[in-house]
Amino acid sequence: MPEHIVSRKLYFLICGILLSLTLLTWGVALINLGRWNIVLALAIAFSKATLVALFFMHLRYSPRRTQLTLVAGLFWLGILLLLTMSDYLTR
Amino acid sequence: MSTAPTAEVVRREENYLNVSYGIRSWLLTTDHKRIALLYLASVTVFFFLGGVFAVLIRLNLFTPTGDLVSAATYNKLFTMHGVVMIFFFLIPSIPAVLGNFLIPLMIGAKDLAFPRLNLASWYLFNMGGLIVLYSILSGGIDTGWTFYTPFSSVYSNTHVVSTIFGIFIAGFSSILTGLNFIVTIHTMRAPGMTWFRLPLFVWTHYATSLIFVLGTPVIAITLALVAAERLFHLGIFNPALGGDPLLFQHLFWFYSHPAVYIMVLPAMGVTTELITTFARKKLFGYSFVAAASLAIAVIGFLVWGHHMFVAGQSAYAAMIFSLLSYLVAIPSAVKVFNWTATLYKGSVSWATPMLYGLGFIGLFVMGGLTGLFLAALGVDVHVHDTYFVVAHFHYIMVGGAVMGYLGGLHYWWPKISGRLYPEALARFAAIVLFIGFNLTFFPQFILGYLGMPRRYHAYPPEFQVLNVLSTAGASILAIGYLLPMAYFIWSMRYGPAAGPNPWPATGLEWLTPSPPPPHNFDETPTVTWEPYDFPNRPDLKYPSPVVAVRQLGPTPQEE
Numbered sequence A: 001m002p003e004h005i006v007s008r009k010l011y012f013l014i015c016g017i018l019l020s021l022t023l024l025t026w027g028v029a030l031i032n033l034g035r036w037n038i039v040l041a042l043a044i045a046f047s048k049a050t051l052v053a054l055f056f057m058h059l060r061y062s063p064r065r066t067q068l069t070l071v072a073g074l075f076w077l078g079i080l081l082l083l084t085m086s087d088y089l090t091r
Numbered sequence B: 001m002s003t004a005p006t007a008e009v010v011r012r013e014e015n016y017l018n019v020s021y022g023i024r025s026w027l028l029t030t031d032h033k034r035i036a037l038l039y040l041a042s043v044t045v046f047f048f049l050g051g052v053f054a055v056l057i058r059l060n061l062f063t064p065t066g067d068l069v070s071a072a073t074y075n076k077l078f079t080m081h082g083v084v085m086i087f088f089f090l091i092p093s094i095p096a097v098l099g100n101f102l103i104p105l106m107i108g109a110k111d112l113a114f115p116r117l118n119l120a121s122w123y124l125f126n127m128g129g130l131i132v133l134y135s136i137l138s139g140g141i142d143t144g145w146t147f148y149t150p151f152s153s154v155y156s157n158t159h160v161v162s163t164i165f166g167i168f169i170a171g172f173s174s175i176l177t178g179l180n181f182i183v184t185i186h187t188m189r190a191p192g193m194t195w196f197r198l199p200l201f202v203w204t205h206y207a208t209s210l211i212f213v214l215g216t217p218v219i220a221i222t223l224a225l226v227a228a229e230r231l232f233h234l235g236i237f238n239p240a241l242g243g244d245p246l247l248f249q250h251l252f253w254f255y256s257h258p259a260v261y262i263m264v265l266p267a268m269g270v271t272t273e274l275i276t277t278f279a280r281k282k283l284f285g286y287s288f289v290a291a292a293s294l295a296i297a298v299i300g301f302l303v304w305g306h307h308m309f310v311a312g313q314s315a316y317a318a319m320i321f322s323l324l325s326y327l328v329a330i331p332s333a334v335k336v337f338n339w340t341a342t343l344y345k346g347s348v349s350w351a352t353p354m355l356y357g358l359g360f361i362g363l364f365v366m367g368g369l370t371g372l373f374l375a376a377l378g379v380d381v382h383v384h385d386t387y388f389v390v391a392h393f394h395y396i397m398v399g400g401a402v403m404g405y406l407g408g409l410h411y412w413w414p415k416i417s418g419r420l421y422p423e424a425l426a427r428f429a430a431i432v433l434f435i436g437f438n439l440t441f442f443p444q445f446i447l448g449y450l451g452m453p454r455r456y457h458a459y460p461p462e463f464q465v466l467n468v469l470s471t472a473g474a475s476i477l478a479i480g481y482l483l484p485m486a487y488f489i490w491s492m493r494y495g496p497a498a499g500p501n502p503w504p505a506t507g508l509e510w511l512t513p514s515p516p517p518p519h520n521f522d523e524t525p526t527v528t529w530e531p532y533d534f535p536n537r538p539d540l541k542y543p544s545p546v547v548a549v550r551q552l553g554p555t556p557q558e559e
């Protein structure tokens, strides 16, 4: 498979975004938003993981089948969360 | 036949067994066929270890007062029986032994996609097994194979963490095997071997591999969380620390219900091969059976809450899980109907593998239908945690998965070893197994319905008759397991040569010599025919000359 070359500039850019998102997580933790604190923290974490997978792990340049593998994993995680919450939210 | 004169030459040729000798050539092999035999040795050891625990359980239940072992020892016995049998025998048995050996042969490949990863997964499996063995020898574990919290994470004084660690390691072997199968089936099929020409054995292993890859990480992390709570007192499952014990059950059964399909889907694959070969008929509804395999794998992930109906789960969630549990019965029933339709008007022969195939269908139907009882909310309240449940899942796991495993071992033994086993003795053993199995587990349905709870070392005296029947059945069952082991070993030295295609069947694995050469095929086969096309293959007729003469004894010559 031909390896996709990612420019050094892009790597540094992503790295910068990740670091500033980390700062953002810390900043948000200092403000009391009630239950929204956890939602925001998880949302930031999720977008950071997405960036790592897309660029550092080259998922963006991978064949469809590899991308599908990630989507399947997320889908199954969704099943786990959805059906577990169907219990917790209706007790 | 024009190939007859060369048969003698082919037999002396290099094969995967005689290509090299010595312990190193086995322990460092990357040949999927040798790794399959390594797995065969490992899982057989664990099967007998788990069997010893089962014997002790049954002996203890011979009398109502539980005279053999104390309550505490009994708790350890059923826990270790479950842990060893489920994680170290049933889950790896068919995929890692038969799947490993056959998938490359069936799709016309030289090996799996990642041969070294394959060897690594055998080492991981044994490493996990040794850690569990250490836990057993140093005092055992008493939580039940389900490790329910907070007992496992706080109160049990036995070797929980080391057992969990062993299972955690062995889990990686499952994941790597599944990954290897998926990539192999996607990328290494021979020319002409389209998805819908794959043997159903391969389809069911594809479905099983999906469960391996998508489910196993969840049990690994869940057990790691139990260990974390036990070691570092993190509040995850223990309510006293702000955790939720039901969260453990959600996470545990998210994997452990689909794990049942890890055991039974490959057995269904074996059964499918056996039924069409020994009915000499094209499989009825190929694409439905293939789709049903995938449907079972996917829907199997949506039903886990049926283990928690009386555990405090919300009534709404219980209703959803009950409904979804009923749904998973549909693809299972599709398979049973397709097998039955394949048998209809076939020329059925009673070879040993076919006895196992038919046995599988009967026992699986019993196990599956009683599963519907348990999926019904009201009935489950009555029989939950009784011997009814024990009987139900032994019909699925022993009656289903072990029957499939043994049927497959018999069917492909001529390919694996190049030898035929003694047919009359093998049929006798299959019948002994069937009788022993039913005598062991059928009484347990009645016991459970009458209210005998599981996991107690003593019971009220009125349950003794049924328990004695069950124990008697278990001793018959034990003979049924020892017999094949004895004659398989015997046949490796004294069995008559099997030839490439003894039954004869249509799969690619039967085109190559038995035992196969190190790289499976001298020339990569090109597939131009449909699977299981027995009606258009008058050259393939049961019994083949070699089986007729060498195994069934002299019979009136046809034609």
Ligand SMILES: [Cu+2]
Residues within 6 Å of the ligand: B256, B257, B260, B303, B304, B306, B307
């Ligand atoms: Cu279940």
